[in-house]
Amino acid sequence: MPTTGDVRIGVFVCDCGMNIAGSVDCPSLVEIAKSIDGVVHAEQNRYTCSQPGQESIRKAIAEHKLNRIVVAACTPRIHEPTFRKCAADAGLNPYLVEMANIREHCSWVHQDDKAAATMKAADLVRSSVERARRLSPQKEAALKVHPAALVVGGGIAGIQAALDLADQGHKVYLVEKSPTIGGLMARLAKTYPTMDCPT
């Protein structure tokens, strides 16, 4: 994968309402992003994760022939799947999307120092752009699942798990080391809270 030349990166800076825009200077961030080598498009969105925000990404991918996406917004632990899907819908491999966490790790924790927060956000965007430049498409391969289950142990838990799987229509091998199933439960006189016979 080339690291210059063909790389066309789009950067999307999210205001998240005032959540980010309240302590990060988002317009400046867009300008900084535009100045980075390989970034051919940068824009500011009110909420990048919203339907209009995602539409804007899809449009930009088509319009600017983007082949890498950087979303500077919240933590990837929330919306990475959202933006990966958005990119995939626009025909881009989902692993060519990178997020810069400028909300949880920046705007929310440096609320009293907008200049420092903006500097930090700019670093995080630069870091994400550099990473994005070097990303390669990835493929999640699919493996066939053999249609049978092994259940190890024939106590109450193994019995129940085997029956539940078998009732779902799956073949089950229930392996028990003693000559009978029943396990420890079969040795109890009565079981609480119903006080009935265990076997």
Add this chain to the structure above:
Amino acid sequence: MTDVRQHPNIVLLTSSEIEEVSGYVGNFHVRVVKKARYVIEGDCTACGDCSKVCPVMVPDEHQEGFSFRKAIHIPFPQAVPSAYVLDMANCLGNNPIACGKCFEACQKKCINYDMKDEVVEFDAGVVIVATGMETYDPTELEEYGYRKFPNVVTTIEFERLLSEGGPTEGHLVRPTDMKQPRRIGFIQCVGSRSRKRGNPYCGNICCMNTVKDTLLLSEHYPDAECTVFYIDIRAFGKGFEEMFVRSKEAGVRYVRGIPGEIREDQATGNLILSAENSSTGRVEDFEFDMVVLSTGVVPARGSEEIRRKLTLSKSPDGFLLESHPKLKPVDSPTKGVFFAGCAESPKDVKDSVTQAGAAASRAGILLAKGEVKIEAITSAIVRENCVMCGACAKVCPYNAIIPPDKAKGVYPSVIEAACAGCGTCSAECRFDAIEMRHFTDEQIMSQIDALLAEKPEEKILVFACNWCSFAGGDGAGTARLQYPPSQRIIRTMCSGRVDEKFVMRGFEKGAAMVLVSGCHFSDCHYISAVRWTQKRVEKLWDRLEKLGIRPERLQLEWISAAEGVKFARVMKELDEMRKTVAPAEVAETRRIIEEADRKKADRKAAKPQAL
């Protein structure tokens, strides 16, 4: 139990042990050894004619040795499969001169002394581990006299004495004189909740089991006097508190205090003990006809073997470690393997059934879908650089790397379906012979360079793992905990991915401080990868010291996803430390590392054959 026998989708293999499980999610291959039963299972009608003529008597395991069984026997009347089994270790002999009585008595001719163990092999897409538990053996607690005083029994022994299917058909007697005991003492937490002997954890079921036993006793033997010695009564389940109240209303005495010692009156076989009742502060003396030790629980024998065969982990208590204590409580860290029942932790019947349903449902998702997406973030061997040292295979928590065979010239290879993508192999490889997809050296190095391009001496470079410390940082943000804006985070999936050279690059580029942070040991998303993180950081501290760089400038912290507060605190502390690093010190560090790199390059140049 009979449903299992009758279910058309279940193949039941009893007297069977797992010999080997190979493969990975969706494609496990299983080898089972089915031990010879010496009775043809399908033909036996469980008429019992064989057992009647068998001359061998041995203590009956099912009855805790309180009665005898024959060498040819059925474990208990409701056993499934409903077939006799010949215990060959105790059988007099399989030739007619020695005995052969059962063979003659069996009209169906389903006894076969020459039966052999059988190997059964099959494929399975998923595995559910339900290896269960056993009760704690209190023999080591000598002060209670178990095995010395016959009238001191364990919970399970007491269950057999109460059971209608038990050795006395449900008539409670005590072992010394076969008389019905009137005064019965129960001692709770035997082998549980102790840091000194037995186990530190709570047995979960013992309180309610004792409450149940006292209710059974008060129902069947109105003159029985029960006393329960306890630390706390843990009656937390649905309907449990009500049972506890009923037990107290039935006249059962609950004494908060554990006796230190049990003595026996040799003349009567009665048991004498004293306990400090912490509710009254008084030491009281007691005499009982029988004492029940409410024993805790331990993982089943044999679960350790299964654990190794499936490359699972255990928590400090010895039970199997789940993938996540809250969000994936029935998944094992190995894909396609799930837990049901007490294999994972002590539980009662209801919780075991609940968890079994959950495990069946989780496993059923894979089976119903018929395919499983495997992780795109996996490692790949770069053969040109590989020296076949095998370090990668050694550190892989999933055994997902087939080790190299240097003699045969076979390179290591990655089983992609088993690889979870932690990147520990890549970080441990000193020869850059493993590429971690989506988290390549080049990608991470470029992030370090970008983050430290301006005013690096004012910055703290932080490596945070996706699942715990990065998430802990998210938590700090969500709670709006303010901390100084000096740190710059790089996310890796696991802290195990953090290569020594990443840390050195951070210092070379002028970072004032570097932090490596990951999950607490028990939370590691990649079984045990975090242990390698620790070893690597310790190695780095030595290296920094030797180079003349203050090791304190590299910090290691375990921060969980729930520890936003700790994350913010660590960031503040690091910022304080950062202020002690003067620009001159940073400049000196850069000079030291550049010089070391130059020397290394010179050495390489001097030995061109090594390239």
